[in-house]
Amino acid sequence: MTKEIYLTGDRPTGKLHIGHYIGSLKNRVAMQNSGQYHPFIMIADTQAFTDNARNPEKIKQSLTEVALDYLAVGLNPNKSTIFVQSQIHGLPELTEYFMNLVSVARLQRNPTVKSEIQQKAFGESIPAGFLTYPVSQAADITIFKATKVPVGDDQEPMIEQTRELVRSFNNAYPGDVLVEPTGVFPPKGQGRLPGIDGNAKMSKSLNNGIYLSDDADTLAKKVKSMYTDPLHINIDDPGHVEGNVVFTYLDIFDSDKVRVQRLKDHYQAGGLGDMKLKKHLIDVMEAELAPIRQRRAEYAQDLPAVLKMLQDGSQRANQVAETTMQEVRAAIGVNYFG
Ligand code: TRP
Secondary structure (H helix, E strand, C coil): CCCEEEEEEECCCCCCEHHHHHHHHHHHHHHHHHCCEEEEEEECHHHHCCCCCCCHHHHHHHHHHHHHHHHHHCCCCCCCEEEEHHHCCHHHHHHHHHHCCCCHHHHHHCHHHHHHHHHHCCCCCCCHHHHCHHHHHHHHHHCCCCCEEECCHHHHHHHHHHHHHHHHHHHHCCCCCCCCCEEECCCCCCCCCCCCCCCCCCCCCCCCCCECCCCHHHHHHHHHCCCCCCCCCCCCCCCCCCCCHHHHHHHHHCCCHHHHHHHHHHHHHCCCCHHHHHHHHHHHHHHHHHHHHHHHHHHHCCHHHHHHHHHHHHHHHHHHHHHHHHHHHHHHCCCCCC
C-alpha cells in the first residue's frame, strides 16, 4: 500500500497554543499514527519572514519552540518528516516558476491575504513577499506532491490558489508533473478555540492564549480569569451556557459528555458557581496538557538533539523535493545540459 502524502506547517512566530493543538496538531498526530499517511510537517520560517523580515531573532527562537511543541504533542520524527522550509533548495526555484503563472490581480483577490494586510496595517508598504506568499505556499505543497493538506479554514484560499497553479503548470508544461491537493478542514464548530477572554480568535497579539508550554499554575490562573457569563453574578442566579468560554472548553476537553450536560443544566438552573466550574475545567485540561508539558520539558533539556532532528528531517525532505524539481526542470525544458 502506498501511503498518501500529507503536508502542513506553521509559521514560527511564537510558541504554539492550545488553539493550534485543538484545531490542528491533535489531528496531525492522529493522521500520523493511523499509518495511512506519510506526513510532511514544515516549520515555515521563510513564510514567517514575509512579515517579520527585520526580526530574524524572533524567527530563530520560535523555530526551536515550535519544534518542541511538535514533539511534545506526539509528532514523531520516525513517522513524520519534520523539516524547515528555508532548507529546501528547490522551493524558491519552484516559486519563481509559479510566479509567472499567476496574475497580480489574482494575488490581490486572496481573501485571507487581504484581511491579513488590513490587520497588519502595512499601509502603502505591503512587502511583495507577503502578497505572493500563497505562491510560495503552493510550492511547499506541490514540491512534495502532497495530496492532502490539513489546515484551518483560513487556509482554504491557499489550497484553491495551489490547485489553480497546478492546473496552469500542467497545462503549460508536459507530463502532468504536479498533483492537485485537497484541503482537510476541521469539523464544523470544532475548528477554533476561543481565547480566554471570549474573543473568537486565540492569538498572541490579543494576549488571550493558553500555551502548550504554560506551567500548571499559569494554566490555572488563566482558566480562573476566563470569560463566563457577565449576568451570572450570584451563585444562585440562572447562568448562560451559550458564549460562556468555560463551557466551550468543557465541550472540547471533557470527554464525559453526560457530566458536561449535567453541569450545563445545573448552571442554567442556578446554584453552580463559576469557581467550582472552573476548578473542574482545570482538572480536565490538566489531565490532557500535563503529559504534553512534561514531554516538552524533557525535549527542552537537549536542544542540540532537537536541532539535529530538524536537520535530518530537512535533509530527507530535500531529497524528495529534488526528485520533483528534476521532473519540473525537464518539463519546463531548462535541463539544457542533461
Ligand atoms: N500559511 C500557514 C500558516 O500561516 C503556514 C504554511 C506555510 C502552510 N506553508 C504551508 C500550511 C503549506 C500548509 C501547507 O499557518
